[in-house]
Amino acid sequence: MIKTFKGLRGTATLYLGDCMEIIRSLPDGAFDLAIVDPPYGINAGAVRKYCTKNAKVYAPKQWDASTPDAEYFMELRRVSRNQIIWGGNYYASKLPDSRGWIFWDKRKQVENYADGELAWTSYDRNLKKVTLQHHGFLTADDCGSIHPTQKPVALYEWILRNYAEYGCSILDTHMGSGSSVIAALRHGFQITACEIDPDYFNGACERIPNEISQGMLFEGDSLTKGSESSKHNMEREIDGELL
Secondary structure, three states: OEEEEEOOOOEEEEEEOOHHHHHOOOOOOOEEEEEEOOOOOOOHHHOOEOOOOOOOEOOOOOOOOOOOOHHHHHHHHHHEEEEEEEOHHHOHHHOOOOOOOEEEEOOOOOOOOOOEEEEEEOOOOOOEEEEOOEEOOEEOOOOOOOOOOOOOHHHHHHHHHHHOOOOOEEEEOOOOOOHHHHHHHHOOOEEEEEEOOHHHHHHHHHHHHHHHHOOOOOOOOHHHHOOHHHHHHHHHHOEEEEO
């Protein structure tokens, strides 16, 4: 199944299916940037209840039982010029050395959970830290959660502001809740995203137009020319720091 969406300037093409079947068919360098969040292999999909605002109950799934194999990372690097891979510390042995990591500080207020998450990047630059409060009911997103490990849209917006050139083509091999797609559509990027789970795919396909219809798209290129209120909200919610 293929779904397409249009934002103010951006477009999205979403595929329901195995991302490997799709990226194997792509030419070298098909995308400018891959922003991906593969399974960490920590069985997060088996958790029935997650600490969300509404104490949502999720059906147990096995999508996080193991990490992707080496072929996935080889193909990802082949079809994209640059990569940002969340959970890179779980796949370090399958990736080249990098000094350009991202640390997401979640301002954790719940014990027994990690203080943040790491993303491996292909960029030869200093490590960067983004501070964005997020843990269940403590989140920068106002919308409800449709995925047990759903990342905030604001996090992807920060990535686009700091690592992507306006209008470039984006690949997300593990779309999940669609947060990356919403961020791309808000800011004028062309994104192709894959999701293998029909429940998550359908949930994202409902969420994306709902976010758009609620007037969440900024006028023009909001990465550089957004309204003053939009800029203020972004600065309030996200604190980026160079280390």
